[in-house]
Each structure stands twice: as structure tokens, then as C-alpha cells.
């Protein structure tokens with residue numbers, strides 16, 4: 001297994017009956033599911049929450065991992081919108097939509113949209129499937145759908161922009177309407193419940209990693225892969241030891257982004273490597289503002305309309321308790337299309353200052369309460385489902401060639417933990433079949 005993000009860890013978890021070695025380039029397992037800590041207080045430093053699974057098989061999966069699902073339900077209002085200097089708690093609910101400072105036809109249009117999404121929710125179950133329901137919606141951007149198909153004024157698009165940038169890596173004019181609507185479905189849904197653990201989705205990754213023996217080997221970067229007659233040869237760089245070594249495996253699951261896989265796979269591995277260049281990614285900065293922060297925000301997830309510097313934030317703990325330390329995790333999706341190199345060149349101090357100034361502009365007094373800022377940079381963090389990408393993806397990219405299997409949420413085209421888990425499960429299933437065939441001499 002190469003890559004110990006949620007997709008790789010899920011695959012390894014489902015293959016525990018086999019001898020599985022998990023190699024991870026980073027210092028800790030989890031990929032973008034990362035947790036930070038300030039004076040013993042755990043906070044989400046990357047992927048933060050998920051939708052409480054209504055489906056019993058999902059629920060059973062989380063329970064098998066020993067995760068305290070019942071304690072993870074997020075109290076309402078889950079989402080709040082900061083728009084024009086005031087808060088709109090429970091912003092995706094019908095009563096709140098009524099209060100938004102929008103023209104009457106926009107409010108009616110938004111309510112209609114919410115009803116349509118609720119109806120589609122009954123029939124849309126695309127995760128892991130080879131086809132898309134309503135594929136025509138993948139041919140246009142979300143902005144086009146809202147403004148031209150639904151005749152909604154541009155204010156609606158701008159209200160949804162921070163959500164879109166944070167969850168899908170780019171604004172409504174860039175992401176596919178299908179992807180935007182699929183994500184928004186969970187927000188507008190009356191049935192969905194949001195769940196979060198104290199350190200965010202890192203807790204799921206930790207539970208998976210703890211179930212593995214041998215443990216994940218961190219600081220190990222796969223550099224090259226060569227299919228061989230009886231298996232796969234790997235060239236790995238060991239960062240702590242500062243040396244390279246070779247390994248042979250019966251089968252390999254590449255649970256990393258295609259931006260990396262395309263440089264690791266040789267042309268004769270079976271894939272048209274050009275196809276991987278169609279995968280586009282966004283980059284992300286997450287800043288944890290730590291201190292005695294008194295800011296009161298109504299939502300668990302707080303969306304800020306109209307700021308290019310950041311899109312949303314989460315407070316840990318959510319409600320201030322006396323003089324206790326708190327962390328404000330600020331999510332700052334980087335402008336789409338600007339290269340990862342720009343992110344890596346960025347001076348951390350400069351970025352931290354920029355974010356602090358932006359937060360202070362909206363919430364005066366917060367900056368002086370901040371004692372430490374922890375910055376996290378995620379290059380190529382999220383797959384961006386631009387119009388047409390999901391259609392290209394579904395059924396057109398082989399998940400496996402011989403003994404090399406692909407995983408990672410980018411194969412689902414959607415940056416969410418369910419996509420990573422489903423892809424991890426699919427890869428494990430394929431590996432199991434392959435190993436069984438080998439044993440049977442097929």
C-alpha cells in the first residue's frame with residue numbers, strides 16, 4: 001500500500017488478513033485528515049467533519065472501527081453564514097433562507113432549489129458507481145446552472161462561493177454543477193446529520209492506522225514502480241535514513257493522487273499517462289489561531305461571504321468555557337489555478353499575518369487574543385471536479401492493470417472522505433480477488 005491517507009488506510013484495513021506493508025511519505029498517517037494540538041486541546045488541522053451515515057452499512061463500518069459515533073453528532077445550527085456583517089445561523093434551512101437579504105425571487109428560487117435537491121437525494125447514489133445520474137449537469141458550471149438554468153441572481157452564486165471554494169477547491173464558476181449540487185444536497189437535506197470528532201477526521205485515520213500490523217511506515221516515499229513477472233518492484237526513498245531501497249510486492253495499491261502517480265508509473269504499466277493530466281487540483285492553507293479566543297460564532301462550520309483570504313472556520317471547543325484556551329481553525333483555499341509552487345514559495349509569517357488581518361477585519365479584537373498560529377500547507381490537496389471531468393472519469397479509467405491497483409478519492413472525482421473510503425474499499429476488493437486468483441494459480 002502506498003499512501004496512508006484515508007483511502008490507503010481503508011484498503012489496508014480491509015486487507016488485514018494478508019501481509020500488507022503501508023508506506024507513507026509524510027511523517028504521520030492520515031494524509032489531509034490531520035489533527036493539531038494546542039496545550040493539550042485537539043483541533044482539526046485539515047479534513048474536519050462528515051455526514052452521519054444514514055445507511056446501516058456505513059454506520060456499521062464506523063462502529064467496527066470503534067469510533068464513538070453517537071458522541072460525534074454536531075449540535076444545530078451546524079452551518080452559519082456571515083454575510084454583510086451579520087450572522088445567519090442554520091443558513092441552509094428554510095426559515096433562515098427566508099431571512100437572507102436577497103430579492104424575493106432569489107429567496108423563492110433558493111427554496112425551490114432546496115426542494116429539488118431533496119428530491120434528487122432520493123435517487124442520487126453515485127459513490128463508487130460507473131455512471132452519473134443527470135449527466136447533463138456535469139456539462140455546465142454551478143454558476144451557469146444557478147444563474148441561467150435557475151434564473152437566480154448573482155448574489156446567490158456569491159453566497160455559495162465560500163462553500164464551493166472550501167469543499168470543492170474552486171468557485172461556482174469553475175466547478176461542475178453536478179459536483180456542486182451533490183455537495184449542497186447534504187447541506188440542504190432535512191435528513192442528513194453532520195458528525196465531527198474533536199480532532200476532526202484524523203480520528204478516523206488514527207483508528208484505521210491503529211488496527212494495522214505492522215504499523216504504517218512513515219517517511220517512505222515511493223519513487224518508481226516497475227511491473228515484474230511475479231509481482232511489482234518498488235524503489236523507495238527512506239527520508240529519516242536518507243537512503244533508497246528496493247522492495248518487491250505481490251500487488252501494489254497506489255492510494256495517492258494522480259498528480260504523483262503519473263510520475264511514478266512507467267508508460268508500460270498499462271495506463272495512458274496522458275489521462276492523468278486531466279486531474280486538476282487545488283491547494284489549501286489551514287491556519288490554527290490559538291489562544292484565549294472569545295469570538296462567539298453560531299455554527300459549527302462558519303462560512304464567510306466575500307473574503308478572498310479565507311472561506312470558513314471552526315472553533316474548538318465550540319462554546320467558550322471560562323478562561324479556557326480555544327483554537328479557531330481557519331480554512332484558506334488558495335486561488336484555483338495558481339500553482340502549488342506559489343504556495344511552497346510563500347513565507348509562512350507573511351501568510352499568517354495576511355490571514356490574521358482578514359479575520360480581524362470581520363471580527364475586531366480577535367487578533368490580540370491569538371497567542372500562536374499553526375500553519376498547514378496542503379499542495380494538490382483537493383481534486384477539482386471542473387465541468388466534464390466526472391463524465392470523463394466514470395467508467396473511463398481502469399482501476400487496475402495487472403498487479404497495480406489505483407485508489408484515492410480523486411478517482412471518485414469528489415474531495416470528501418466518503419469518496420476516499422469507497423475507493424479504498426474498491427481497491428481492497430480488487431486486491432483480494434487478485435491474490436485469490438494467484439493462489440489458485442489462475
Ligand SMILES: Cc1cc2nc3c(=O)[nH]c(=O)nc-3n(C[C@H](O)[C@H](O)[C@H](O)COP(=O)(O)OP(=O)(O)OC[C@H]3O[C@@H](n4cnc5c(N)ncnc54)[C@H](O)[C@@H]3O)c2cc1C
Nearest residue numbers: 003005006007025031032047048049221222409415416417
Ligand atoms: C483542508 C481540507 C479539509 C477537508 N475537509 C473535509 C471535510 O471536512 N469533510 C470531508 O468529507 N472531506 C474533507 N476534505 C476532503 C477529504 O478529507 C479528502 O478527500 C480525503 O481525506 C482524501 O483522502 P485520500 O486517501 O484520497 O488522499 P490523501 O489524504 O491525499 O492521502 C494520500 C497520501 O499519500 C501519500 N503519498 C503521496 N505520494 C506518495 C509517495 N510517492 N509515496 C508514499 N506516500 C505518498 C500522501 O503523503 C498522503 O498521506 C478536506 C480536504 C482538505 C485538504
